[in-house]
Amino acid sequence: MFKKWLAGLTAVELPGPVPDAPAVRMQAVRKVYQTGAGEFEALKGIDLVVEPGEFVAVVGKSGSGKSTLINMITGIDRPTGGELWVAGTPVHTLTENQIAVWRGRTVGVVFQFFQLLPTLTALENVMLPMDFCEMYADHERSERARGLLELVGVGDQADKLPANLSGGQQQRVAIARSLANDPPLLVADEPTGNLDSRTAAAVIDLFNQLAGEGKTILMVTHDQELAEQSSRILTVAEGRIATAFSEDSRHE
Numbered sequence: 001m002f003k004k005w006l007a008g009l010t011a012v013e014l015p016g017p018v019p020d021a022p023a024v025r026m027q028a029v030r031k032v033y034q035t036g037a038g039e040f041e042a043l044k045g046i047d048l049v050v051e052p053g054e055f056v057a058v059v060g061k062s063g064s065g066k067s068t069l070i071n072m073i074t075g076i077d078r079p080t081g082g083e084l085w086v087a088g089t090p091v092h093t094l095t096e097n098q099i100a101v102w103r104g105r106t107v108g109v110v111f112q113f114f115q116l117l118p119t120l121t122a123l124e125n126v127m128l129p130m131d132f133c134e135m136y137a138d139h140e141r142s143e144r145a146r147g148l149l150e151l152v153g154v155g156d157q158a159d160k161l162p163a164n165l166s167g168g169q170q171q172r173v174a175i176a177r178s179l180a181n182d183p184p185l186l187v188a189d190e191p192t193g194n195l196d197s198r199t200a201a202a203v204i205d206l207f208n209q210l211a212g213e214g215k216t217i218l219m220v221t222h223d224q225e226l227a228e229q230s231s232r233i234l235t236v237a238e239g240r241i242a243t244a245f246s247e248d249s250r251h252e
């Protein structure tokens with residue numbers, strides 16, 4: 001069943017990459033949830049452009065719509081209205097199958113609770129997205145995974161199970177996994193929420209390094225100090241973008 005579904009996915013066609021497109025472009029994006037108490041508008045018309053290589057911190061009160069916003073960008077959830085392009089791909093027009101394939105190749109996702117598979121080693125966890133998307137030849141995958149673990153500073157933990165790693169090490173493995181298919185965009189929802197402040201700072205340094213290499217990074221955080229290490233802070237309030245200012249304007 002799973003194999004058949006996977007085989008079906010490899011046949012899915014996607015629109016090709018668009019050179020020079022913004023990393024993310026949202027236009028009038030709305031999200032309405034159906035709840036027991038009726039409809040709830042979690043996003044009330046978001047307009048946003050993020051350029052390649054930006055490291056954007058998304059901040060705002062709990063319940064303001066941060067996770068909803070970034071779940072639109074990863075395709076984990078779909079907008080109710082408006083338009084959304086990622087690297088030139090019109091995500092709002094893709095079918096569910098197209099989204100699954102597109103996400104595997106285009107977006108690296110990092111979660112607050114790491115979400116590593118407990119029965120797989122660190123190395124196997126990093127190889128999984130390559131297997132899933134049939135990216136890279138079989139024999140290249142373990143070498144590539146090892147290289148990514150080294151890049152994020154846990155090369156020596158490759159053969160351990162997640163339970164035998166610290167929280168910070170697990171998050172590094174999760175970041176290595178998010179980079180498995182060399183996606184142009186990394187999206188992280190409170191990735192430092194379960195890390196001590198020193199480890200959190202190291203994760204932010206890593207994101208800055210990756211942004212310097214051209215990756216685009218969107219990170220939700222509660223921590224104003226960490227947010228200030230990004231290249232741009234985006235504040236979400238009641239389903240809208242409240243203020244967006246660049247590093248330059250902050251230092252004026």
Ligand code: ADP
Binds near residue numbers: 042060062064067069
């Ligand atoms: P944040 O990440 O900023 O804390 P969320 O994006 O998770 O906020 O949620 C924004 C609002 O949308 C909240 O009021 C939340 O209760 C509501 N919400 C989120 N997901 C759902 C859902 N699946 N069904 C109904 N309401 C939801």
Ligand code: MG
Binds near residue numbers: 066067068189
């Ligand atoms: Mg959230």
